Amino acid sequence: MGPMVTHVDAPRLTLGFDRFERLDLDRHRAVHGRLYEPRLSKLMAMADQVDLRGRGGAAFPFARKLRAVGRHMTTGDIAVVVNAAEGEPGSLKDHVLLTRAPHLVLDGAVIAAHALESREIIIAVAGKGPALRSIRAAIAERKLPVRLVELTERFISGESGAVVRAVNGETPVPPGVKVRTADFGVDGRPTLLSNTETFAQLAVLSSLGADLYAGVGTSTEPGTVLLTVGGSTVVETPIGTPLGTVLERCGTTAGQGVLVGGYHGGWLTPAVATHVPVSRAGLTAAGGTLGAGIVLPLSPGTCPLGEVTRITSYLAAESAGQCGPCRLGLPDVVRALNALADGSGGPEGVRRAASIGRGRGACSHPDGTARFALSAIEVFEQDLTVHEVRGGCGLPVRGFLPLPMIEGGDGRLAVDWTRCDGHGLCAHLVPEIIRLDRNGYPIVLNTGIPPWVESNARRAVAMCPALALRLTTPDVRAERRN
Missing domain, CATH: 1.20.1440.230 (NADH-ubiquinone oxidoreductase 51kDa subunit, iron-sulphur binding domain)
Structure with a gap:
């Protein structure tokens, strides 16, 4: 089974989910109607009117993206990229859209491509599971010339620069310098890149029109938003709904505190989390962030x-x-x-x-x-x-916050204390993970070994004079989804 999906008030992105496990093209057209493809000026006006923002975390105004890329319509071959990386643990909303409403995402991409006179749509997907199979089937059903790019599933894989590098066949990491994708993206071309939910929202906006789209939500932040609650439930809710209402709908409480915005977000106390509105402004004022719509209550019983x-x-x-x-x-x-x-x-x-x-x-x-x-x-x-x-609270660490790795010592440096003589060479070779105590003995950080440290870690193991340092087998990534 996939994630549980629910909604507060009337659904939009998840419309039809109560009747169909997956909306194929016929079901999609019956639920959402025929595709409407406005010209760029009209599309920008609608996006401006409802202040449509990217739903991948940065919340960049979508109309400004369209405007920036649209400047190149007469001079460049524009690419449209759907960022379906979703590499952050605890997020499942884009996975749900791709597996259950793939044609809504494709509608948004087609609408943007038509407005920008783009000849190439690219969908960058992490993993080889049901999301990839579903979107591939939807592309075939519509006979669209869409390019699928499979991404490595890592936390940083969803950063826009990392996605562009992956599409270009380069190492999928952030470029390290500020690059405007609107000017220099895929193959050096102007590129419109946004998150999966953003394109689905664009399709709903195009279908409903700006006035109907703004019929729910708040006056400054119209529409609905998808949230992933507890790493297992995806809920669609009007913007402005109290977070406590959302938690109740998902069958949970604020527990010891609630993390909003994912692992780059902020924590809220239970009292604040219960009443704060689900909106960019509301969550930011409370000390959190909406981010990519990740909500993680910390249940009692763990440290x-x-x-x-x-x-x-x-x-x-x-x-x-x-x-x-x-x-x-x-x-x-x-x-x-x-x-x-x-x-x-x-x-x-x-x-x-x-x-x-x-x-x-x-x-x-x-x-x-x-x-x-x-x-x-x-x-x-x-x-x-x-x-x-x-020196401790007495509670165990139960691992309630989701991670995509199987933990328990794999992929780490370890010291055999019966052999270690405190030479200290390891700390010079791997300072990121090993420091020396006041007596010159290594203090090894209990964390996985990043890929960029592996070669030095192996060198430290090979060069240890006392043969006291060892490298355990790499972490095995667990399946997060069925």
Whole structure:
């Protein structure tokens, strides 16, 4: 079975899901009507009127994207790219759209391509599961000349620059410099790139018209939004709905706190989470972010600090390793959280580590990770105090926050303490993962080994004079979806 899908009030993107497991072309046309393809000026006006924003996390105004790419209509061959990477754990909304309403996504892409007079539509999909099979079948059903690109499923794979690099056959990591995709994207051509839900929203907007589209939501943020709650339920809700209503609809509560916006988002206290409106403005004012629509309540019975440390370790290992804030800064944040967990450090250490590389990363990954950690030490202040005083809270770390890896020691550096003589060579070869204590013995960070560290990690194992360092087998990525 796939994720549970539900809705608050009348559905739009998920219309027909109560009757059909998947909307093929005939069902799609019966539910959503015939395709309407407005000219660019009309499409931009509609997107402007409802302030349609990208739903992949950055919330960039879609009309501005259209306008920026549209400037090249007479001089360049424009590409339209659907970013279906969805590499962040806890997000399933784009997967649901591709598997159950693939023609709605294709409608949006066709509408944009027609308006921009583009001859190429590209859909970049992570993984080889049902989402890829469903969109491939939909493309064949419509006989569309759409190019499918399969992406490696990693946290950073959904960043726009990483997607363009993947489509171009390059290493799928952020480029490290600011590149305007609207001017220089696929094969150096002007490119309209947006997230899966954004194209589905564009199709709904084109079908309903701006006035009907704005009939739900708020006056400043019209329409509906898809949220993934608890890593297992996708819910469509009008923008402005209290988050507590959404949680109740999904059969859950705010628990010990709620993470909104995913692992680059922010934590909310249970009291705030219950009443905050689901909107960009509402969540930002409360200290969170709408981001890609990920909502993760932290259930009771697990150590909040342990969960935060576990996720931060994952984020440190998922970086591209292109800059100092990622290579050395993120491991330092993990070390500071570990020190806080065992009572040997305090929140100030986390704040210091998180602030060192702020604003200096090659992409947004270090800043987003720092925001996640800093938000946690504010919201879980009471739990942190117990850790400081007692060296722990007494609760296990149950792994309630979703990760795409099987944890338990795989893919890590380990020390055989019966052999280690404290030569310290390993810390010089792999400073990202190993530091020396005051006696010169290694302190190994309990995190997975990033791809960009693997060669040095193997070198450290081979060169250890006492043969005390070993490298366990790589992590095996678990299937997140059926």
